[in-house]
Amino acid sequence: MNRDIPVLLIGFNRPELLKKRVQELIRENVKNLIISVDGCPELREEMQNTLNEIREICINQCQVSITLHEDNLGLSKHLTGEISKVLRDYHEVIVLEDDIEISENFLENMKRGRRILDEIGINGIVSAFSPVKRNKFLRFKNRWRITPYFNCWGWLCTREAWENYVLNISEMDLNSDLKNSSTWNELNKWQQFLWLSRFVKIQRTPYHTWDIQFQYMCFKNEMTNLSPIFTLTNNEGFDDTRSVHTKGKKPRWMFNGKVKSERVNQICSVPISQFFSKVIEPNTTAGDSRLIRIRNILRN
Numbered sequence: 001m002n003r004d005i006p007v008l009l010i011g012f013n014r015p016e017l018l019k020k021r022v023q024e025l026i027r028e029n030v031k032n033l034i035i036s037v038d039g040c041p042e043l044r045e046e047m048q049n050t051l052n053e054i055r056e057i058c059i060n061q062c063q064v065s066i067t068l069h070e071d072n073l074g075l076s077k078h079l080t081g082e083i084s085k086v087l088r089d090y091h092e093v094i095v096l097e098d099d100i101e102i103s104e105n106f107l108e109n110m111k112r113g114r115r116i117l118d119e120i121g122i123n124g125i126v127s128a129f130s131p132v133k134r135n136k137f138l139r140f141k142n143r144w145r146i147t148p149y150f151n152c153w154g155w156l157c158t159r160e161a162w163e164n165y166v167l168n169i170s171e172m173d174l175n176s177d178l179k180n181s182s183t184w185n186e187l188n189k190w191q192q193f194l195w196l197s198r199f200v201k202i203q204r205t206p207y208h209t210w211d212i213q214f215q216y217m218c219f220k221n222e223m224t225n226l227s228p229i230f231t232l233t234n235n236e237g238f239d240d241t242r243s244v245h246t247k248g249k250k251p252r253w254m255f256n257g258k259v260k261s262e263r264v265n266q267i268c269s270v271p272i273s274q275f276f277s278k279v280i281e282p283n284t285t286a287g288d289s290r291l292i293r294i295r296n297i298l299r300n
Contacts, residue, residue: 004031004032005032005090005092005093005094005107005110005111005114005156006032006033006034006086006090006093006094007025007030007032007033007034007093007094007095007096007107008034008036008082008083008086008093008094008095008096009021009022009025009033009034009035009036009096009097009098010036010037010038010075010078010079010082010095010096010097010098011035011036011037011038011047011097011098012037012038012040012075012078012098013040013042013043013047014098014099015043015046015047015049015050016050017098017099017236018035018037018047018050018051018054018098019050019053019054019057020101021096021098021100021102022035022054022057022058023057024101024102024106025062025096025102025107026057026058026061026062027104028102028104028105028106028107028108029107030061030062030107031062031063032062032063033058033062033063033064033065034064034065034082034086034093035051035054035064035065035066035067036066036067036069036078036082037051037066037067037068037069038069038072038073038074038075038078039068039069039070039071039072039073040072041072044068047068048068051066051068054066067082074207075209075210076167076207076208076209076210077167077207079095079097079210080165080167080210083095083157083162084162087157087159087162090159091158091159092114092156092157092158092159093156093157094107094110094154094155094156095152095154095155095156095157096154097153097237099235099236099237100153100154100233100234100235100236100237101233101234101235101236101258101259102128102154102232102233102259103128103232103233103258103259103260103261103262104261105232105261105262105263106128106154106232106233108263109128109228109232109263109264110126110128110154110156112263112264112265113126113144113156113226113264114126114156114158116144116226116267117158117226120146120267122146122223122224122225122226123158123160123161123221123223124161124218124223124224124225124226125150125155125156125157125158125161125223125225125226126144126155126156126225126226126227127150127151127152127153127154127155127156127225127226127227127228128151128153128154128155128227128228128231128232128233129151129152129153129154129155129227129228129231129232129233129235129285130151130227130228130229130230130231130232130276131231131280131281131284131285132229132230132231132280133230133231133255133257133259133260134230134231134259134260134262138230141266142228142229142230142262142264143228143229143264143265143266143267143268143272144226144227144228144229144264144266144267144268145226145227145228145229145267145268145272145273145276145277146224146225146226146267146270146273146277147224147225147226147227147273147276147277147281148183148186148218148219148223148224148225148277149215149218149225149227149277149281149285149286150211150214150215150218150225151225151227151285152211152214153233153234153235154232154233161223164217164220164221165213165214165217166213166217167206167207167210167213168206168207169199169202169203169206169213169216170203170204170206172199172203172216174196174199174200174203174216175196177220178192178219178220181219181220181221181222182222183218183219183222183223183224184219184220187288190288190289190290191282191288191289194288194293195215195219195288198212199212199216202216226267227276228264229268229272229276230260230262231259232259232262232264233259234255234257234258234259235254251284
């Protein structure tokens with residue numbers, strides 16, 4: 001719990017959001033902050049000024065390392081390359097993108113989730129995001145749950161969890177890799193069909209995104225991850241014209257407003273975890289139910 005886990009903050013073309021995230025992390029008593037900003041020639045001077053402000057904010061507050069890339073690597077190569085770089089020097093890292101708003105106690109909760117990974121002996125990641133937001137009618141305690149799904153809106157990754165990650169899966173034999181995975185075989189035929197179609201699409205355009213590849217790795221290696229029942233983060237990137245992957249209308253299950261400040265200390269029961277992974281997530285974040293496909297067809 002006292003270990004200072006570095007935070008990797010990824011930015012591109014939104015200097016005001018980058019500064020906002022740094023202020024939130026300072027509030028959370030971050031000790032080791034690593035900032036990497038992808039190249040964006042149109043905003044280079046503005047971004048450089050913002051990074052100078054951030055250096056001033058961090059003085060006497062935390063150790064900060066800042067990289068402003070000359071070239072535009074693209075989100076996939078930029079983010080995954082920086083994670084690999086950090087995990088060569090550290091055993092774990094907390095990863096944030098500039099549009100992910102964090103709740104109070106975020107860093108404390110990430111450390112607690114990391115401890116639980118060790119206690120229950122699973123090789124996975126700790127995510128701070130859930131499709132369910134705390135409200136006044138939901139009185140029971142927030143707890144960690146086990147899930148086969150990967151949520152990347154504020155997450156902690158260990159060196160062991162990352163070592164099998166491959167960004168370019170174009171040469172992978174998908175069916176052969178997945179057929180012996182118990183996690184994969186627990187999905188129904190429709191879910192398998194939909195995920196396979198996503199993996200095939202990524203094989204054709206391997207650098208379009210990076211998180212689908214991580215989900216592939218979770219299925220292939222039977223990885224189980226931790227997420228909270230109630231979310232600890234919120235994605236501000238929707239409806240922002242500068243966004244790459246979250247541009248456009250918010251999903252119906254997304255919420256507005258601040259996320260609640262709470263401490264997540266324990267893991268929930270198996271039935272609750274199963275309810276989330278088999279009912280809630282397939283209909284929201286994972287989007288692998290027929291209802292999601294019907295909704296997308298109607299929208300288009």
